[in-house]
Amino acid sequence: MHYQTASWGNYVAASRNNGMVGVGVDPLERIERLASENAVVIFSISSCCMCHAIKRLFCGMGVNPAVHELDEDPLGKDLERALIRLLGTSSVVPVVFIGGKLVGTMDRVMACHINGTLVPLLKEAGALWL
Amino acid sequence: MGSQRIIGGGLGLSEAGPSTHHHHHVPSYGVLHGINSANPSTLINEGHAFNFGELEEAIVLQGVKARNDEGKAPLFTTAPRPAATLEMFPSWPIRFHQTSRGGSKSGGESTDSALSTKTEPPLEAESPMSKKATTPSSLDHQHHLQHDHHDASRIVGPSSSSQNQSQAKSPHEKRKGAGSTSEKPLDAKAYVQQLESSRLKLTQLEQDLQRARSQGLFMDCGGVGGNLSSGGAMFDMEYGRWLEEEQRLMGELRNGVQAAVSEGEMRGIVDGYLSHYDELFRLKSVAAKSDVFHLINGMWTSQAERCFLWIGGFKPSDLITMLIQQLEPLAEQQIMGMYGLRHSSQQAEDALSQGLDQLQQSLVDTIAGGPIVDGVQQMVVAMGKLANLEGFVRQADNLRQQTLHQLCRLLTVRQAARCFIVIGEYYGRLRALSSLWASRPRETLMSDDNSCQTTTDLQMVHPSHHQNHFPSF
Numbered sequence: 001m002h003y004q005t006a007s008w009g010n011y012v013a014a015s016r017n018n019g020m021v022g023v024g025v026d027p028l029e030r031i032e033r034l035a036s037e038n039a040v041v042i043f044s045i046s047s048c049c050m051c052h053a054i055k056r057l058f059c060g061m062g063v064n065p066a067v068h069e070l071d072e073d074p075l076g077k078d079l080e081r082a083l084i085r086l087l088g089t090s091s092v093v094p095v096v097f098i099g100g101k102l103v104g105t106m107d108r109v110m111a112c113h114i115n116g117t118l119v120p121l122l123k124e125a126g127a128l129w130l
Numbered sequence: 131m132g133s134q135r136i137i138g139g140g141l142g143l144s145e146a147g148p149s150t151h152h153h154h155h156v157p158s159y160g161v162l163h164g165i166n167s168a169n170p171s172t173l174i175n176e177g178h179a180f181n182f183g184e185l186e187e188a189i190v191l192q193g194v195k196a197r198n199d200e201g202k203a204p205l206f207t208t209a210p211r212p213a214a215t216l217e218m219f220p221s222w223p224i225r226f227h228q229t230s231r232g233g234s235k236s237g238g239e240s241t242d243s244a245l246s247t248k249t250e251p252p253l254e255a256e257s258p259m260s261k262k263a264t265t266p267s268s269l270d271h272q273h274h275l276q277h278d279h280h281d282a283s284r285i286v287g288p289s290s291s292s293q294n295q296s297q298a299k300s301p302h303e304k305r306k307g308a309g310s311t312s313e314k315p316l317d318a319k320a321y322v323q324q325l326e327s328s329r330l331k332l333t334q335l336e337q338d339l340q341r342a343r344s345q346g347l348f349m350d351c352g353g354v355g356g357n358l359s360s361g362g363a364m365f366d367m368e369y370g371r372w373l374e375e376e377q378r379l380m381g382e383l384r385n386g387v388q389a390a391v392s393e394g395e396m397r398g399i400v401d402g403y404l405s406h407y408d409e410l411f412r413l414k415s416v417a418a419k420s421d422v423f424h425l426i427n428g429m430w431t432s433q434a435e436r437c438f439l440w441i442g443g444f445k446p447s448d449l450i451t452m453l454i455q456q457l458e459p460l461a462e463q464q465i466m467g468m469y470g471l472r473h474s475s476q477q478a479e480d481a482l483s484q485g486l487d488q489l490q491q492s493l494v495d496t497i498a499g500g501p502i503v504d505g506v507q508q509m510v511v512a513m514g515k516l517a518n519l520e521g522f523v524r525q526a527d528n529l530r531q532q533t534l535h536q537l538c539r540l541l542t543v544r545q546a547a548r549c550f551i552v553i554g555e556y557y558g559r560l561r562a563l564s565s566l567w568a569s570r571p572r573e574t575l576m577s578d579d580n581s582c583q584t585t586t587d588l589q590m591v592h593p594s595h596h597q598n599h600f601p602s603f
Contacts, residue, residue, distance in 0.1 A: 047492070048518075049485045049486070049488045049489035049492065049515075049518050049522075050485055050518065050521055050522070050525070052484065052485050052488045053481045053482050053484060053485025053486075053488075053522075053525075054481065054485075056480065056481045056484045056485065057477060057478060057480075057481035060477050060480060060481060061477060091521065106521075106525055107524070107525060107528045110478050110525065110528055110529055110532065111528065111532045113474050113477070113478055114471070114474055114475065114478065114529065114532035114533055114536050115532065115535075115536050115539070116470065116471075116474070116536075118474075
């Protein structure tokens with residue numbers, strides 16, 4: 001899977017007319033906004049063990065990610081639905097954004113780590129100094 | 131001939147044995163022990179030391195009904211009777227001569243009455259040796275015994291006799307005796323011994339099978355085993371096929387390395403091996419959906435592999451550690467790359483392990499329940515948490531797959547070929563070690579009645595495909 005901001009922008013544009021307007025904030029926009037607030041952003045669910053694993057992975061690398069627990073967010077359900085639409089899979093958490101760009105779910109993150117592209121990405125985003 | 135029949139005296143065999151049939155195994159075995167432990171040397175040395183008496187006594191003990199009173203004559207002329215299963219002594223050879231009357235008669239002869247009455251002549255003839263007398267008789271019996279001796283010396287039975295002779299551990303095989311016609315009682319005894327030894331062999335095989343299965347030796351019979359779900363059984367079958375194909379690819383790799391094929395060709399072989407592993411991970415992901423526990427508990431692997439199992443498979447960092455040693459010499463850059471790969475792999479493994487620990491903790495909390503325990507709800511929640519296991523196995527396999535691919539990227543084609551050869555041989559040796567371990571002779575099996583003589587047989591029980599891995603030595 002190949003995530004780029006451009007395609008993401010299409011999603012944002014497409015969903016702008018969706019029903020979330022009533023709440024005043026489009027969930028994808030919100031996601032976008034949240035993702036750019038920190039170098040590493042993880043959308044998670046507090047009871048999810050895979051989310052726990054990914055948090056441990058980043059902490060083990062010395063990264064301090066910003067974690068948004070969807071189940072602790074009043075609009076979490078909307079965000080979750082938006083993420084599902086974005087990613088195309090139903091098991092959507094944990095989702096990782098690095099430097100505002102979508103990296104993906106657990107297997108994508110692990111693949112990046114193993115093939116050595118994760119650390120440069122983190123350094124580029126300013127999450128790691130080595 | 132004064133050999134002391136311990137049996138005759140002490141065991142009270144004169145009474146008919148248990149009235150039931152082949153389930154009273156122990157008494158006969160006890161008798162057998164008694165017989166076997168009694169002066170085997172004297173029994174051998176005796177020119178006529180054919181332990182008919184002992185045999186007869188045991189037969190009587192075993193299931194012979196109280197038909198001792200029946201005359202001997204009717205015995206030899208009666209039509210075949212339904213065979214009562216007697217527990218004979220498996221280790222005793224068939225010492226009976228197959229009579230001209232053929233097997234059918236001997237089949238029929240194996241009746242209680244037949245045997246009981248047959249006990250008489252030998253007993254009588256060896257009167258000094260036997261303290262037991264069912265129906266005392268005259269020299270007539272002695273005469274018969276002479277015949278019996280001779281017959282015993284010409285042990286030619288049907289296939290059963292050879293089968294029993296192969297089992298024979300007893301020293302009672304030496305026979306000398308004058309030739310004479312065979313007697314009907316011998317057919318029955320031969321047949322009975324044949325039945326008994328076959329039955330025992332069957333029991334032993336069943337036990338071996340059970341043992342092998344419990345040890346998790348892979349059965350390539352399609353998972354015909356009580357505990358395997360269909361998903362697990364299907365995966366086992368596919369894994370067996372995968373292993374066979376892997377051996378073939380290993381052969382290709384070795385040929386490629388030795389024959390120094392072109393780089394392009396070698397690249398093709400290496401890619402083929404890599405995609406074979408991709409196929410394995412695909413199979414595992416399918417199996418994880420249907421039976422994740424089967425993958426996690428590792429019953430599809432060999433014992434040694436299972437010992438080192440990490441979330442349903444090998445631990446990538448351990449593999450890389452082994453490879454760094456085995457693949458020397460490597461260029462500096464490659465060594466750095468390998469160490470980096472190992473480091474990343476370790477971090478990912480730690481993360482997954484911690485996630486799994488949290489899953490377990492969460493599950494424990496759910497199952498243990500709290501002050502407000504709603505059974506159904508509790509189970510529903512627990513089931514939901516268990517479903518996460520599949521995700522962990524998938525991620526672990528993903529990690530393994532990525533590690534293997536990265537290895538290929540780090541190494542040159544020839545190094546990658548060597549690397550895969552090392553990996554294949556390593557796991558092949560682990561599997562072979564498991565087979566050897568499972569079949570090592572164990573003296574402690576004495577406690578198991580039927581298996582103390584069959585320890586060597588146990589070594590023969592190997593799933594055939596494990597043999598594939600020995601050539602790698």
